[in-house]
Amino acid sequence: MSTPHEHPANTSDDLAARLREQGLRLTPQRQLILRAIEELRHATPDEVLAHVRGQVSSVNASTVYRTLEVLEELGLVRHTHLSDRAPTYHSTMEHEHVHAVCRTCQAVRSYDPAVVQPVVDALAADGFVVDVGHLAIFGTCADCSAAAAVPPAT
Template sequence: MSDWQERLRASGHRLTPQRELVLAAVETLGHATPDEVYAEVRTRSEAINLSTVYRTLELLNELGLIKHAHLTDRAPTYHAAGGHEHAHLVCRGCHKVISVGTGKFEAALKSLVDEQGFTPDYGHLSVFGQCADCAAGTGDSTNS
């Protein structure tokens, strides 16, 4: 039995095909909104509805199996909790998302964290700005 299955059972939740499909979709897509997860899940099963996807994403997030970040002013974006812990740099021009290891953010914010006695949730951190390509005028800013 995999780690996610054990965590689900330990928390008193059943292992369902829908939960497995949603988790697999998040892992496949990398960073995805609920609508993108739903579209991916529907390629494998038409027996799941959007409200089930939303409830499953909330549950998997609560259990720490996935994480969410706000990469736009719209729906949250989900990504797998496994792998490396990271924060996000989001370009307002082309909407590129750059994943940055938390070590770089820890170093950059160390004095502020020490001064305030605060423990940030780096995996939830998103910094908005302009990527190097857009700043140089070579990015695709037609998406904005």
């Protein structure tokens, strides 16, 4: 089932330490963008931009894109492709998870990697190492399946 979202108390401290290791500064924009990823859980750069602009209107798209690249290089966020649109980012502070995406309503649910362990094991037996955190499975969620099964009212 879904994994709970946990917010570590020291996310800003972790960000500051990792930035210092790379000779980079902790800026308010970097903090806002990381916080937006954590709050939104799964977000495209445009969704992050809209969220951040709700707090600071002067942040621009290039700042968001550059910051997401830096945060990914630091290992604080990851991206995956949950649609044919822009990559979707999520915090690495969450437990590793598999993404299940509904093609009808675009809802994203997170599942423990154990649900795909037989597939991971089968591929590993052939020498292939799966990046589970980048895995997205597409289908139809229970709500959309149930709605499609209900005959229209006459």
